[in-house]
Amino acid sequence: MEHIIEKYQDLPMYLSANNGVVNFYPKFGFERTFEKLPVCEFEIKNDIKPVKLQYDDPKVWNYIHKRVNFSHKLDCLNTASINIFHLYWGYLKDSIYEIPELDTLIIAEQKESTLKLIGVYLLRNINFTQLAKFLPFSNVTKVEFGFMPYWSDIEYVMQEYETDPIFIRGINCDLGEFKFPELSIT
Template sequence: MKCSIHGSTYDFYKNYQQNDVLRDRLNLLAGNTFGGLSFEKWYREGYWTGKCMPYTLFDGNDCAANILASVFPVVLNNEKKTYLQLGTVMTAPKYRNRGLVRFLMNEILKDQKDNCDAVYLYANDQVVDFYPKFGFTEEREYQYSRPVFPKKGSIRKLQVDDPGDRNIMEKRIPCGNPYTLIEMPDSTEFVMFHCLTFQKDNLYFLPEYDAVVVAKQENDTLHCYGIFCEDGSHLEDIFSVAAEENCSRVCLGFTPKDSCLFEAEQSEEEDTHLFVFQGKENIFKDNKIMFPVLCRT
């Protein structure tokens, strides 16, 4: 539809990901804004579903501004909720400071806020003063870590483009992560986005535990972003097998269901700030938790 913003006319589209022309323009802006980011492989391989809705303004052939609105089912303490995450907020340079993101934000909140229990987003350092204008407040996430003692075991690196390895992933990832406190069931498409992009070199299979592990070791620390399997009884063994010989600590990209053996520290992720919409549910006020990294958009 046509819309007028501060005297200029734009084409406003939402949930249009099946439109090849518009999606190509979105990918171009995403690549220019976020260092080569593209949603094309994710879409072509059938993972981009209606749970992730682009809200975008176009000016002729230009993709001017965009926000993705992603719907997540969430289970916490056996309570089922629906959360809305806003992500990939971007504006082409020549369209900045024209109120385009404000327009998109208002449209999303008008459409979605009454259908969900919470709304949240991640912002970079440059826009921390922007989101409070829409009723968002900054919250702190807490990351959990513990010592790890490496041991030999069967582990194999997965190649996401190998049909056999992809089959393993597509069987295990829908099982979910049995070790996380904040469950996000039916989120395979979002996990696969990370597996196809940012985490494609960090995928492993541990056949003894029938588990797919998304992890990366940096120096003596194993960063474990997710574990996908049916059996939730071998966490310490999975860490030990996934860790390299010089590893002494594991740091989680999710909140553990059983945190008694872990240490919690305030997350200090560079250039990343969590904002939660006021007036809706806010699970961060009284809990030292974090959303699973593999469910960020």
């Protein structure tokens, strides 16, 4: 920890922890903070055959490294390696979809009528309404985002939810209600 803090002392940092170590990170200047989950009511009733990709498909690497969509509220730069790590870890191996018509890769899971968009990687800017028309899901009434949405054509609310403890260091502003991108958390 000391080596990383010294090497990157002027950069804001955040990390995820488990409840067993909540007293460890404050020793290094980290403060515990609490995220909220962006959620919107949105109906999706598409009858589209999904185009699934394997985590090791070169297209996945290309989408993640060349994405153009970044949130104006809160996002993380230079996170391609940790994004790839999450996909190679395997727990999302059945959640990787390509939408070739939109030059888009999504990491998503549907549970009952809720669609969780864990990650969206666009090679060109589109709005959410355009994306929704091509999502290979049906019977969706609610969308949860694993990041701060970057689209101006949807309204969402920030809801409290249970997650692992989050710690921040070197952030010199009020984050307000926020969600760190799930695929960038270490």
